[in-house]
Amino acid sequence: MKIAVHLDTSVMAKAAAAKAAEILREAIRQKGRAAFIAATGMSQFDFLKHLVSAPGIAWDRTTMFHLDEYIGVSADHPASFRRYLRERLTSKAPIGTVHFIEGDAADLDGEVARLNRLLGAVPIDVAFVGVGENGHLAFNDPPADFDTEIPYLVVSLDEGCRRQQMGEGWFKTLDEVPRRAISISVRQIMKSAHIICTVPEKRKAQAMKVCLEKEVGPLFPASILRTHPSCQLFLDKESAGLLKPATLSA
Numbered sequence: 001m002k003i004a005v006h007l008d009t010s011v012m013a014k015a016a017a018a019k020a021a022e023i024l025r026e027a028i029r030q031k032g033r034a035a036f037i038a039a040t041g042m043s044q045f046d047f048l049k050h051l052v053s054a055p056g057i058a059w060d061r062t063t064m065f066h067l068d069e070y071i072g073v074s075a076d077h078p079a080s081f082r083r084y085l086r087e088r089l090t091s092k093a094p095i096g097t098v099h100f101i102e103g104d105a106a107d108l109d110g111e112v113a114r115l116n117r118l119l120g121a122v123p124i125d126v127a128f129v130g131v132g133e134n135g136h137l138a139f140n141d142p143p144a145d146f147d148t149e150i151p152y153l154v155v156s157l158d159e160g161c162r163r164q165q166m167g168e169g170w171f172k173t174l175d176e177v178p179r180r181a182i183s184i185s186v187r188q189i190m191k192s193a194h195i196i197c198t199v200p201e202k203r204k205a206q207a208m209k210v211c212l213e214k215e216v217g218p219l220f221p222a223s224i225l226r227t228h229p230s231c232q233l234f235l236d237k238e239s240a241g242l243l244k245p246a247t248l249s250a
Contacts (some may be wrong), residue, residue, distance in 0.1 A: 001225055001226045001228065001231045001232075001233055002231070002232045002233070003212075003232075003233045003235065003240075003247075003248055004232065004233070004234050004235070005235045005236070005237060005240045005248060006234065006235070006236055006237070007236070007237050008236065009046065009200040009201070009236045009238075010046050012046075012198065012200060012234050012235065012236045013045075013046030013047040013049070013050055013198060013200070013234075014046070014050045015234060016047050016050075016196055016198045016232070016234040017047050017048075017049075017050035017051040017054055018050070018054065019196060019232055020047075020051055020054075020126060020128060020196045021051060021054035021055075021056070021057055023125060023126045023194050023196070024036065024057050024062065024125070024126065025056055025057055025058075027125040027126070027193075028057075028058050028061050028062070032061065033061045033062065033063065033096075034061065034062045034063070034125045034126075035062070035063040035064075035065070035122045035123065035124050035125055036062065036063070036064055036065070036124065036125060036126045036127065036128065037064075037065045037066075037067050037124055037126075037127035037128060037129070037184060037189070037192065038064050038065070038066060038067060038085055038089060038128055039067045039068075039127075039128050039129045039130050039138070040067065040068075040081040040084040040085060041130050041168070042168055042200075042201075043130035043131075043198050043199060043200055043201075043204075044088075044128070044130060044198065045088070046200075047128070047198045048088045048089050049088070051089075051093075052088075052089060052092040052093045057093070059093045059094045059095050059096065060094050060095075060096045061096055062095050062096055062097075063095075063096060063097040063098075063099070063122060064085075064089075064090070064095050064097070064098050064099065065099050065118070065119055065122075065124070065184070066081065066082065066085065066098075066099060066100045066101045067081075067127075067128075067129065067138050067183070067184050068081065068101065068138045068139040068181050068182060068183040068184065069081045069082060069100075069101035069102075069103035069181060069182050070103050070178040070180075070181050071103050071104075071108065071154070071178055071180040071181055071182060072103065072104055072178055072180075073103055073104060073178060074104050075100075075102075075104070078170065079165070079170035079171055080103075081101075082100045082101070082102075082103075085100070099115070099118050099119070101115060101152070101182050103181070103182055108154070108182075111182070112152050112153065112154065112182060115151065115152040115182070116150065116151045116152050119151040119152060119184070119188065120151050123191075123193070124191065124192040124193065125192070125193050125194065126192060126193065126194040126195065126196060127189050127192035127194070127195045127196070128196050128198075129189065129195060129196070129197050130197065130198055130199055131197065131199045131204060131207055131208070131211065131222040132160075132161055132164060132207065132222075133160060133161075133164045133203055133204060133206075133207055134158065134160035134161055134164070134207065135207045135210060135211050135219075135220045135221050135222050135223070136161055136221050136222070137186055137189060137221040137222045137224070137225070138183045138184050138185075138186075138189060139155050139157060139161070139181040139183035140155060140183060140185065140186050140221050141155065141156070141157060141158040141160070141161050141221070142158070142218060142219045142220065142221055143218040143219050144186050144218045144221035145185065145186065145218070146186055146187070146217075146218050146224065147187070148185050148186075148187060149185075149187050149188075150185055150188075151184060151185060151188045152182055152183065152184055152185070152188075153182070153183065153185050154180060154181070154182055155180065155181055155182075155183045156179060156180055157177070157178065157179055157180065157181060159174075162174055162177040162178075162179070163177075165177045186221060186224060190224060190227075190228055193230065194230045194231075194232075195225060195228055195230065195231040195232070196232055196234070197222075197225060197231060197232070197233045197234065198234045199233065199234070199235055199239045200235070200236045200238070200239055201236070201238055201239055202238040202239065202241065204239045205238060205239050205240070205241045205242045206242060207222070208235065208239050208240065208242065208243060209242040209243060210223075211223040211225075211226075212226065212243060212247050213243070213244065213247055
């Protein structure tokens with residue numbers, strides 16, 4: 001893992017987007033197409049803003065997979081991650097193929113099976129991810145399943161995760177926050193050729209400390225990123241505030 005710390009959150013996001021664009025352009029140059037996983041949440045706001053304005057990406061030759069989505073939330077709900085990605089990514093970049101998670105599908109098992117067929121057939125060039133306040137990776141809350149090879153799965157959201165969603169303003173009360181979601185699994189994220197992880201803000205500092213300085217394991221889901229051969233972690237000065245100097249220089 002390569003860690004980069006930037007004093008300013010916007011500069012951090014711009015640097016992460018520049019690297020992401022470089023990976024997409026290179027994959028398209030080498031293979032004719034690129035496939036990527038797109039995350040949501042507040043950590044991705046500036047990153048996506050810079051990514052969609054990056055020059056030289058042949059978006060029509062890309063395929064996007066959606067990282068996670070609440071179960072039972074409509075595509076037009078203010079907290080829907082489909083809505084988030086439509087507003088910040090797919091409406092601004094002419095992506096060739098978009099695979100959204102239909103979290104409100106009538107046949108949930110059928111929807112997961114559909115997604116697994118699609119994602120299982122496409123090698124992912126780069127995954128864009130963040131890290132939750134509880135250290136989760138996608139919606140894989142602790143203790144995360146580090147063993148399953150299933151691409152998409154139904155997961156339960158712990159209270160810490162649900163409180164984060166309410167705290168960020170997506171829901172008015174904790175009771176409104178769904179208790180389940182469809183998420184790409186930890187192992188599937190790790191199968192990506194490259195990972196770009198952006199983690200801003202002071203409220204993520206403790207998660208960064210445990211995920212980077214404690215043992216790699218299911219209790220600290222994002223800790224597994226340390227074992228990926230091409231993961232770049234972008235922090236700002238606040239999210240990196242509790243890290244030991246040795247961690248940053250490793």
